[in-house]
Each structure stands twice: as C-alpha cells, then as structure tokens.
Amino acid sequence: MNKLQIVINVVLVAAVAALFVIFYSDKKSTPAEVVVAESSEVMPVAYLNVDSLLTHYTFAQVASDKLMSKQEDARVKMNTKLRTFQNEVADFQRKLENNAFLSRERAEKEQQRLAKKEQELQELEAKLTQDIMLENQKLNLQLADSLTNFLQLFNADGRYHIILSNNAKDNVLMAGKQYDITDEVIEGLNARYTK
Numbered sequence: 001m002n003k004l005q006i007v008i009n010v011v012l013v014a015a016v017a018a019l020f021v022i023f024y025s026d027k028k029s030t031p032a033e034v035v036v037a038e039s040s041e042v043m044p045v046a047y048l049n050v051d052s053l054l055t056h057y058t059f060a061q062v063a064s065d066k067l068m069s070k071q072e073d074a075r076v077k078m079n080t081k082l083r084t085f086q087n088e089v090a091d092f093q094r095k096l097e098n099n100a101f102l103s104r105e106r107a108e109k110e111q112q113r114l115a116k117k118e119q120e121l122q123e124l125e126a127k128l129t130q131d132i133m134l135e136n137q138k139l140n141l142q143l144a145d146s147l148t149n150f151l152q153l154f155n156a157d158g159r160y161h162i163i164l165s166n167n168a169k170d171n172v173l174m175a176g177k178q179y180d181i182t183d184e185v186i187e188g189l190n191a192r193y194t195k
Contacts, residue, residue, distance in 0.1 A: 047164040063139040074128040
C-alpha cells in the first residue's frame with residue numbers, strides 16, 4: 001500500500017509538472033503569436049468624435065437651431081399664458097377680499113373657471129413638452145439615418161471593419177490620429193447636405 005501511494009504521488013507530481021510546463025510555454029508563445037501592426041499600417045478600425053460631428057455638421061446645426069427655436073416659442077407662449085392666469089388669480093383674490101362679487105355663486109363660478117383654466121395650462125404645458133420631445137426624437141432619427149446612410153457610402157470599399165462613436169472620450173480613451181475619421185465624415189456629410 002505504501003509503494004502504491006508513492007507511485008501515485010510520483011505520477012501526480014509528473015502530471016502537475018507537465019501541466020505547469022504546458023501552461024507557461026503557451027503563455028510565453030502567445031505574445032510571439034500576436035501580430036503587432038507596424039506604425040505605417042492602419043488597422044481596419046476607425047472612430048467618429050460625435051461631439052465634433054454635432055458641432056460641425058450643418059444638418060445637425062440647422063436641426064438644433066430649429067429645436068431651440070421651437071423650445072423658445074413654447075416657453076414664451078407658456079410664460080405669456082401663465083402671466084395672464086396669475087393676473088386673473090390676483091384679480092380674483094382682490095375681489096374676494098373686497099367682497100366685490102354680487103353673490104357667493106358668482107365667486108364660486110369664477111373660482112371654477114380659474115381652476116379649469118389652470119388645468120388647461122397644465123395640459124398645454126404637457127402638450128408643448130411632448131411636442132418638443134417628439135420633435136427632438138424625430139431630428140435624432142433623421143440625424144442617425146443621415147449618418148448611417150453616409151457611412152455606408154463612405155465605407156463602401158470596406159476599408160473599415162468597425163467604425164466606433166466617441167462622445168467626449170467615452171468609448172475611445174486613446175487612439176492614434178490616423179483612426180479618427182471625423183473630419184472626413186463631416187466634410188462628406190456637409191457636401192451631401194448642401195446638395
């Protein structure tokens with residue numbers, strides 16, 4: 001039994017040693033197998049700086065201006081209606097304090113009218129907010145569609161296998177300038193947009 005245990009221990013030690021050699025010989029050969037691209041060779045990967053694209057793409061600028069104008073119009077409209085409502089409420093309070101209403105029924109009727117008007121203002125605000133959100137969504141879809149269609153034409157030759165987006169150094173933390181195709185894409189998109 002003692003000899004059997006010795007034989008098993010020797011076999012186990014040999015197996016562990018063999019695994020150790022195999023494991024570390026694979027680790028040492030892995031870096032040699034990795035092909036390092038020469039500095040003159042560019043991998044088929046590129047990225048776009050989306051912030052720059054949104055800043056310099058004419059369609060994005062026009063869409064942003066259009067959305068900002070719509071937001072400003074909605075804000076002005078809402079503020080005007082709100083001021084009118086606040087004046088009516090203040091007038092109602094003043095009349096109520098001075099007992100200017102001929103009857104209690106007239107005061108209640110005016111209060112109900114103001115409550116209804118307040119509800120309408122809240123509904124209008126919700127509608128204007130919804131309209132702006134839908135417009136923003138629509139413009140974002142148009143922008144994404146424009147970019148996707150352009151990139152399909154831009155990369156029709158298949159020179160890039162992957163094109164990444166980069167927002168404020170979010171996705172691509174560091175890359176060589178040769179992988180940044182933002183300027184080319186902006187130039188192409190703007191040329192296409194002006195047509």
